[in-house]
Amino acid sequence: VIRQSGPFALCRIGLITGRTHQIRAYLSYLGHPVLGDIKYGNRKMNERTGFKTQALCAQRLTFAQIPEDNTLHYLSGRVIKLTDPEIVKQFDRLTSE
Numbered sequence: 001v002i003r004q005s006g007p008f009a010l011c012r013i014g015l016i017t018g019r020t021h022q023i024r025a026y027l028s029y030l031g032h033p034v035l036g037d038i039k040y041g042n043r044k045m046n047e048r049t050g051f052k053t054q055a056l057c058a059q060r061l062t063f064a065q066i067p068e069d070n071t072l073h074y075l076s077g078r079v080i081k082l083t084d085p086e087i088v089k090q091f092d093r094l095t096s097e
Contacts, residue, residue, distance in 0.1 A: 005095035
């Protein structure tokens with residue numbers, strides 16, 4: 001947990017398997033669904049906050065080695081960082097109300 005305010009928490013989470021919905025499904029299972037998540041989330045909280053999309057984004061993407069014959073080879077070994085994610089600004093607005 002990076003920051004917490006009331007029922008909201010800004011978290012840093014790392015993927016293990018990269019399976020579809022891994023973060024969303026597991027957080028919901030633990031009783032801490034992603035805000036704005038229609039499938040696994042808390043509908044009442046989504047309506048109360050007005051979130052219509054998932055409050056979930058990647059801050060860093062790291063690509064493994066990709067074979068030269070692959071269309072995505074140009075991403076091989078690259079790290080892409082998002083320096084100022086919009087989700088952090090949304091968290092600040094939500095928790096300052």
